Amino acid sequence: MKRLLAAHMERCIGCHSCSLACARQVHRLLSWEHAGIRIASSGGLSTGFEATVCLACDPPPCAAVCPTGSLSARRGGGVIQNKSLCIGCGRCVAACPVEAISQDRVGNVFVCIHCGQCVPYCPHDCLELAEVTP
Amino acid sequence: MSAVTVLEIRLDTGKARLRRLPELRQHLGGSGLAAALFGQYALPSEPWDHPAQPVIFTIGPLTGFFPLMSKTVCAFVSPRHGGYAESHAGGRSALALRFAGLDALVLVGQSPRPCIVQVGAHDVAVEEAGYLWGMDALACAKRIRRRTAGSGHRSIWRIGLAGERCSPMACINVDTYRHFGRLGCGAALGAKRVKAIAVVGEEPLPLPEGKTYSALFKDIFRQLTDTEMMHKYHNLGTPENLEPLDALKALPWRNLQATSNPAAISQVSGQRFADDALLRNAACAGCPVGCIHVGFVREKFIPQDNRYLYRQVSYDYEPIFALGTMLHLRTPADILTLLDDVEKAGLDAMSAGVALAWATEALERGVISETDTGLRLAFGDLAPYRDGVHRLAAADTDFWRTLSRGADAAAHAYGGADFACVLGQEMAGYATGETFFVAQALGLRHSHLDTGAYSYDQSNPPQDTAAAVRFLLDDEAERVLLTSMVACLFARKVYTQERIAQCLEALGQNELAADLPATARRLQAMRWVQRLAFGFDPLAVTIPRRFTEVTTWRGPIDARYLEALRQDYAQAILRCAAEVHP
Numbered sequence: 212m213k214r215l216l217a218a219h220m221e222r223c224i225g226c227h228s229c230s231l232a233c234a235r236q237v238h239r240l241l242s243w244e245h246a247g248i249r250i251a252s253s254g255g256l257s258t259g260f261e262a263t264v265c266l267a268c269d270p271p272p273c274a275a276v277c278p279t280g281s282l283s284a285r286r287g288g289g290v291i292q293n294k295s296l297c298i299g300c301g302r303c304v305a306a307c308p309v310e311a312i313s314q315d316r317v318g319n320v321f322v323c324i325h326c327g328q329c330v331p332y333c334p335h336d337c338l339e340l341a342e343v344t345p
Numbered sequence: 346m347s348a349v350t351v352l353e354i355r356l357d358t359g360k361a362r363l364r365r366l367p368e369l370r371q372h373l374g375g376s377g378l379a380a381a382l383f384g385q386y387a388l389p390s391e392p393w394d395h396p397a398q399p400v401i402f403t404i405g406p407l408t409g410f411f412p413l414m415s416k417t418v419c420a421f422v423s424p425r426h427g428g429y430a431e432s433h434a435g436g437r438s439a440l441a442l443r444f445a446g447l448d449a450l451v452l453v454g455q456s457p458r459p460c461i462v463q464v465g466a467h468d469v470a471v472e473e474a475g476y477l478w479g480m481d482a483l484a485c486a487k488r489i490r491r492r493t494a495g496s497g498h499r500s501i502w503r504i505g506l507a508g509e510r511c512s513p514m515a516c517i518n519v520d521t522y523r524h525f526g527r528l529g530c531g532a533a534l535g536a537k538r539v540k541a542i543a544v545v546g547e548e549p550l551p552l553p554e555g556k557t558y559s560a561l562f563k564d565i566f567r568q569l570t571d572t573e574m575m576h577k578y579h580n581l582g583t584p585e586n587l588e589p590l591d592a593l594k595a596l597p598w599r600n601l602q603a604t605s606n607p608a609a610i611s612q613v614s615g616q617r618f619a620d621d622a623l624l625r626n627a628a629c630a631g632c633p634v635g636c637i638h639v640g641f642v643r644e645k646f647i648p649q650d651n652r653y654l655y656r657q658v659s660y661d662y663e664p665i666f667a668l669g670t671m672l673h674l675r676t677p678a679d680i681l682t683l684l685d686d687v688e689k690a691g692l693d694a695m696s697a698g699v700a701l702a703w704a705t706e707a708l709e710r711g712v713i714s715e716t717d718t719g720l721r722l723a724f725g726d727l728a729p730y731r732d733g734v735h736r737l738a739a740a741d742t743d744f745w746r747t748l749s750r751g752a753d754a755a756a757h758a759y760g761g762a763d764f765a766c767v768l769g770q771e772m773a774g775y776a777t778g779e780t781f782f783v784a785q786a787l788g789l790r791h792s793h794l795d796t797g798a799y800s801y802d803q804s805n806p807p808q809d810t811a812a813a814v815r816f817l818l819d820d821e822a823e824r825v826l827l828t829s830m831v832a833c834l835f836a837r838k839v840y841t842q843e844r845i846a847q848c849l850e851a852l853g854q855n856e857l858a859a860d861l862p863a864t865a866r867r868l869q870a871m872r873w874v875q876r877l878a879f880g881f882d883p884l885a886v887t888i889p890r891r892f893t894e895v896t897t898w899r900g901p902i903d904a905r906y907l908e909a910l911r912q913d914y915a916q917a918i919l920r921c922a923a924e925v926h927p
Contacts, residue, residue, distance in 0.1 A: 227497075
């Protein structure tokens with residue numbers, strides 16, 4: 212199984228290319244917010260940047276609270292998302308211990324699915340798609 | 346054609362009006378849209394600080410949709426010259442506006458009290474902010490970050506003391522390391538008693554169906570990151586130019602008394618900054634290049650003990666020229682220390698450095714005295730320059746108040762006009778020759794970015810005013826198209842007119858994509874109409890004697906050619922504007 216790791220965030224320059232790539236490639240949106248990975252400075256640009264992204268919990272607490280099965284546990288950690296089953300209840304957002312799940316104003320949920328589409332768009336190799344053994 | 350979304354905020358009442366204006370889309374965005382809105386709002390018969398004068402921020406049709414489409418245009422009435430002015434900045438400003446759902450933000454009126462303007466896709470507020478008034482630009486940003494949600498997805502613009510005092514050298518600091526720098530836009534906010542603007546962008550936009558857009562994005566992204574084209578910008582950054590320009594005898598030193606300093610250049614070169622001071626790179630949102638170079642300087646604040654404080658300061662070619670070589674400061678530590686003071690004061694680094702350089706030479710020559718300055722300014726001496734920066738921002742005596750209006754204003758009052766290095770505003774760092782001097786003196790923004798005149802000089806062209814004027818007009822038109830998108834000009838080799846047309850078509854903006862060369866010419870002329878509307882007379886522009894005393898790698902400046910080019914370019918500007926307004 213592949214897993215996205217924000218392994219070298221000390222290299223991050225804050226360009227948001229990863230978030231924009233996720234929104235564009237996975238969700239067909241232009242956004243730096245509605246994406247599976249989001250970048251924030253930790254108190255101004257002088258303090259560097261942090262990635263908010265799924266840590267691939269196993270078992271995932273977000274899937275455990277999902278009442279419709281829209282999020283289900285993925286082998287090796289993290290979740291598989293079936294958007295058509297989502298009712299926008301937001302329980303997953305509250306359950307995530309690292310605030311990695313976001314929700315838009317109409318209830319759509321955005322969570323990293325560890326597809327790695329953001330990785331080639333990081334100019335400083337902050338991200339990697341690592342092989343993990345379930 | 347899609348409508349332009351404009352949020353107009355009246356600062357006197359705190360009320361906002363959302364305007365959707367399809368007729369303005371023909372002006373694209375950025376520079377073109379700003380000039381069009383300026384034409385609607387600005388009052389040519391009133392002074393720059395009249396409450397009704399607008400401060401306008403615009404982005405473009407490609408903002409956020411493609412890499413390096415990452416800048417915002419600020420248009421205002423300049424306290425420097427009383428007419429149409431633009432200043433451009435990056436950071437997160439452009440994407441924050443995009444995700445706030447706006448093409449333009451327009452501030453009019455004057456707040457009765459110091460205020461902070463907060464804008465989001467679902468929020469507008471003008472809030473009292475007296476507690477921020479008097480605060481330096483960096484401390485102000487920290488305060489605002491604590492009270493504003495949206496970390497990472499917000500952009501904070503604010504002024505320092507210089508802006509509050511309405512100095513024509515006041516900038517607007519953007520996020521941590523970027524600026525709307527020149528022509529006094531900070532004063533335009535200060536006059537409205539706006540200490541800060543916080544834009545929070547969180548709303549997504551739909552993307553076109555099909556694969557064309559994603560494929561085009563990928564292609565452009567690769568071009569920007571996989572090729573050598575952008576290497577200089579993220580490697581040493583713009584300071585890479587210091588050594589080559591010094592070798593060409595084109596780098597101003599000591600108030601342009603010299604154009605080269607072989608003994609000292611290696612101490613302030615891009616490589617020296619990288620070796621001694623570079624901490625890391627940063628980027629504007631939507632730009633994978635990462636040209637922002639953040640330097641590090643530490644200061645021992647208890648001399649007999651190992652107690653240090655440290656500063657992180659962004660550096661570039663222009664601040665190193667203005668606060669380094671012009672003042673003969675010759676270490677990264679000294680230059681970064683002074684630059685940090687300039688950041689906090691909310692001054693434009695170029696104007697501040699060049700004005701201090703004039704004051705230093707004026708003091709040396711006895712044109713002014715220490716009674717005037719209160720400081721013993723001397724080339725190469727950091728300490729009085731640090732005080733000078735504060736005095737320039739505070740404008741608290743007749744001398745410093747006058748100097749804050751420009752080196753030319755001070756020279757007019759005290760003498761020393763021959764060596765005031767002013768070309769519309771304090772010079773940028775290129776003593777490359779006649780074309781650049783004329784281009785900055787007459788250019789619409791009086792900026793080194795109006796045209797590539799410094800490159801034109803370096804191509805060793807023959808003395809041909811017709812060819813030079815043709816270059817200036819053609820290059821300006823190309824750049825106006827880019828700044829109407831709004832692209833970072835570092836990407837100008839990637840975003841050819843053909844490429845821009847492809848981008849617009851990929852977003853379904855086929856009407857805008859049609860005949861971009863003609864659109865560029867129209868917008869170029871429209872901006873000049875706005876510049877002339879407030880009384881700018883290009884024929885009346887003068888170029889101080891110092892610029893005719895310069896010797897470059899091509900030999901001494903030819904004063905007669907300089908004058909001929911000045912006159913021909915001035916006439917060409919008038920003809921350009923007349924194309925839309927006979």
